[in-house]
Amino acid sequence: MSVAQPNRVTPTRRSFSGGIHPPSSKLLTRDQPIEVVPTPKQVRIPLLQHVGALCEAVVKSRDEVVAGDLVGTSEAPVSAFAHASISGKVTKESAATLPNGRRVPTVPIKAGDEQLEGQALLDDIYGGEWPTLRLDLPRPDLILQAVRDAGLVGMGGAAFPTHIKLALNPARPIDTLVVNGCECEPYLTADYRLMLEAPRPIVTGALLAASAVGARRILIGIEDDKRDAAEALSKAAESTDIEIRVVRTKYPQGSERQLGPVLVGSAVPANGLPLDVGVVVVNVATAAAIARAVLRGKPMTHRIVTVTGRGVAQPKNLLAPLGISYGELIEIAGGLTPDAVRVLAGGPMMGFTLGDLDTPVTKGTSGITVLTGEDLQQFEETSCVRCGLCVDACPLNLVPTRIALAARKGAWNLAERYYINACMECGCCAYQCPAQIPLVLLIRMGKAHLAAARV
Amino acid sequence: MLQVGICVVSCLAVEVLTSLWRGSRPSLQDTSAIVTGVILGLSLPWSAPGSGGVVASIVAIGFGKAVFGGLGQNIFNPAMVGRAFVMISFASSLGATAYVRSGATLEILTQATPLTAAKELSGSVPGIWALFVGNANGSLGETSVLACLVGGLYLCLRRSAVWLIPVSMIASAAVVAAIANLLLPETPLTVLQHLTSGALVFSAFFIATDPVTSPLTGRGQVIFGAGLGALVVVIRLFSNYPEGVVFAVLLMNAVVPLINRVTIPKPLGGLPADA
Numbered sequence: 001m002s003v004a005q006p007n008r009v010t011p012t013r014r015s016f017s018g019g020i021h022p023p024s025s026k027l028l029t030r031d032q033p034i035e036v037v038p039t040p041k042q043v044r045i046p047l048l049q050h051v052g053a054l055c056e057a058v059v060k061s062r063d064e065v066v067a068g069d070l071v072g073t074s075e076a077p078v079s080a081f082a083h084a085s086i087s088g089k090v091t092k093e094s095a096a097t098l099p100n101g102r103r104v105p106t107v108p109i110k111a112g113d114e115q116l117e118g119q120a121l122l123d124d125i126y127g128g129e130w131p132t133l134r135l136d137l138p139r140p141d142l143i144l145q146a147v148r149d150a151g152l153v154g155m156g157g158a159a160f161p162t163h164i165k166l167a168l169n170p171a172r173p174i175d176t177l178v179v180n181g182c183e184c185e186p187y188l189t190a191d192y193r194l195m196l197e198a199p200r201p202i203v204t205g206a207l208l209a210a211s212a213v214g215a216r217r218i219l220i221g222i223e224d225d226k227r228d229a230a231e232a233l234s235k236a237a238e239s240t241d242i243e244i245r246v247v248r249t250k251y252p253q254g255s256e257r258q259l260g261p262v263l264v265g266s267a268v269p270a271n272g273l274p275l276d277v278g279v280v281v282v283n284v285a286t287a288a289a290i291a292r293a294v295l296r297g298k299p300m301t302h303r304i305v306t307v308t309g310r311g312v313a314q315p316k317n318l319l320a321p322l323g324i325s326y327g328e329l330i331e332i333a334g335g336l337t338p339d340a341v342r343v344l345a346g347g348p349m350m351g352f353t354l355g356d357l358d359t360p361v362t363k364g365t366s367g368i369t370v371l372t373g374e375d376l377q378q379f380e381e382t383s384c385v386r387c388g389l390c391v392d393a394c395p396l397n398l399v400p401t402r403i404a405l406a407a408r409k410g411a412w413n414l415a416e417r418y419y420i421n422a423c424m425e426c427g428c429c430a431y432q433c434p435a436q437i438p439l440v441l442l443i444r445m446g447k448a449h450l451a452a453a454r455v
Numbered sequence: 456m457l458q459v460g461i462c463v464v465s466c467l468a469v470e471v472l473t474s475l476w477r478g479s480r481p482s483l484q485d486t487s488a489i490v491t492g493v494i495l496g497l498s499l500p501w502s503a504p505g506s507g508g509v510v511a512s513i514v515a516i517g518f519g520k521a522v523f524g525g526l527g528q529n530i531f532n533p534a535m536v537g538r539a540f541v542m543i544s545f546a547s548s549l550g551a552t553a554y555v556r557s558g559a560t561l562e563i564l565t566q567a568t569p570l571t572a573a574k575e576l577s578g579s580v581p582g583i584w585a586l587f588v589g590n591a592n593g594s595l596g597e598t599s600v601l602a603c604l605v606g607g608l609y610l611c612l613r614r615s616a617v618w619l620i621p622v623s624m625i626a627s628a629a630v631v632a633a634i635a636n637l638l639l640p641e642t643p644l645t646v647l648q649h650l651t652s653g654a655l656v657f658s659a660f661f662i663a664t665d666p667v668t669s670p671l672t673g674r675g676q677v678i679f680g681a682g683l684g685a686l687v688v689v690i691r692l693f694s695n696y697p698e699g700v701v702f703a704v705l706l707m708n709a710v711v712p713l714i715n716r717v718t719i720p721k722p723l724g725g726l727p728a729d730a
Contacts (some may be wrong), residue, residue, distance in 0.1 A: 270722035383527030422722035
């Protein structure tokens with residue numbers, strides 16, 4: 001065999017229409033290595049951390065569990081299992097309100113004495129050997145089974161169950177697996193740190209996922225402000241067929257509706273998924289979790305959370321057990337500063353305002369952003385002058401002002417005529433609006449109303 | 456300049472009055488009333504009496520904007536509503552004949568405006584260069600195409616104005632004028648004269664690009680501009696009025712809701728089946 005060559009990193013000229021360039025604010029945590037959170041006294045594992053059906057608890061109060069034990073399952077077609085993230089004793093079931101407003105039951109676990117901590121934990125999750133060349137690829141159905149058993153969901157934020165995404169569909173053959181390392185959301189650097197510090201499990205996971213879906217080609221997409229991450233991945237992927245593509249830094253590049261077409265060249269239908277054009281997109285952290293689930297049989301128990309914003313004293317990238325509270329992570333990042341005024345679950349574009357610091361971290365929690373009064377300077381809302389900036393910014397080619405104002409007035413037919421349901425709520429329009437109209441809020445409200453009316 | 460000042464002050468005053476009347480807070484800080492005043496002042500004849508500007512301003516803000524519900528709700532460009540009103544109501548002092556004053560100190564002001572001259576086939580149309588730099592009779596804002604282009608390009612570069620509208624408007628005016636020249640050889644104006652005389656370029660950059668009264672999408676903006684350019688030339692050639700900008704803008708404003716409706720863009724990647 002010839003000398004191993006790092007895979008070529010190729011820039012992609014193609015872009016998508018619309019989109020915006022918000023200040024990235026990633027410098028706050030870009031250079032902060034992943035830090036392992038000490039085991040908390042208690043975690044509360046929500047029985048719904050994903051898109052789909054609620055899990056049912058399979059443990060009861062006073063049961064002893066070890067980290068990785070199953071605590072919740074569901075037979076529903078779209079759901080994802082929940083696992084204990086620390087070892088200890090289960091206490092009485094309690095409810096928690098997730099950032100999106102849903103109130104869900106949780107399985108609280110009081111920490112026992114035996115825990116995997118610090119570097120040992122980090123090594124257990126991302127360390128060790130991750131084969132890429134002489135990788136014995138298991139049968140697709142076995143990969144799928146392992147992914148399902150591990151309770152994997154998309155870690156980029158949407159939290160869609162991964163085993164459904166990877167399930168083979170004879171009617172829709174998959175040509176390309178896209179691994180998403182864009183992390184276009186401002187402030188967040190969790191994926192970036194993972195790509196730098198643990199590129200190998202990402203590569204291994206990509207190979208496994210591609211084999212599960214029968215993809216012939218693997219592309220890893222990374223924005224051009226993270227070239228060092230692209231280099232790290234290309235080194236980890238040396239001598240494999242994986243292609244690393246550097247794409248323009250532009251929000252929302254990391255949306256699968258943008259990234260898939262940018263890399264592959266075909267647009268996803270508004271009511272469809274990337275798989276309709278032969279593409280499956282998985283986030284880099286999800287890819288790493290796939291490798292861990294398939295090769296080591298380990299479930300999803302931890303994730304990297306960027307705790308950031310000018311409202312926290314020491315912004316950090318933390319490896320946190322699922323079910324730890326937002327408040328505890330903020331404390332580990334030095335606590336709130338005096339001028340902190342708003343805590344967001346996620347980043348400023350797609351994130352939800354958090355009402356309660358006791359909220360547990362879930363599989364989709366990519367970051368906690370704390371904004372200050374200065375960040376939130378707001379101007380008074382004025383009338384729409386139909387300037388069309390929102391139309392230019394919309395990456396999905398919609399007319400946000402029409403949809404939002406129709407929703408505000410309850411003109412549901414009009415909102416539907418302007419394709420309200422095609423909106424993915426990326427926030428580009430509201431970011432651009434010179435009249436400070438809360439476009440996304442209005443559209444979200446309108447969609448909720450229409451969804452309720454349909455049932 | 457005095458005329459512009461009069462219009463701005465009256466527009467602001469009317470904006471405050473109508474807002475108070477409607478019980479909403481006057482939207483003065485957005486400067487939209489000032490823009491209306493400036494456009495209005497620049498579109499009036501140089502000789503117009505101050506009272507004409509005041510009346511035009513009252514109509515512009517009062518009937519052009521306030522009755523529709525204020526900023527953002529008006530269908531018609533307020534300045535053009537005011538201009539059209541005084542042009543018809545006070546035809547002698549504010550219409551086409553107002554530009555000609557035999558006693559004026561500058562020789563150029565004793566001649567008819569280029570378009571009136573062409574219409575009546577009396578007097579001569581100045582040369583293209585004179586029209587381009589503004590050495591001709593006309594309203595305050597319209598005479599120098601050069602100045603309009605400079606200001607217009609600045610607005611487009613600042614993205615305050617959408618470039619699609621002026622480009623499609625001027626291009627369509629040129630095409631229609633060219634066709635007219637071919638079909639009606641006796642028409643007095645050449646294509647270049649059409650483009651450099653009257654308010655065509657001024658309105659393309661400063662009036663047609665008003666966001667409130669123009670379409671939202673790129674496709675719609677091209678349709679809007681093309682319609683405007685064609686109408687301007689058609690009105691110049693076939694109506695009793697020498698200039699067609701005011702009516703062309705008002706007519707195209709009226710069809711903007713229709714244009715918006717037929718140009719709803721398809722979402723990226725195709726249609727959702729459930730909508």
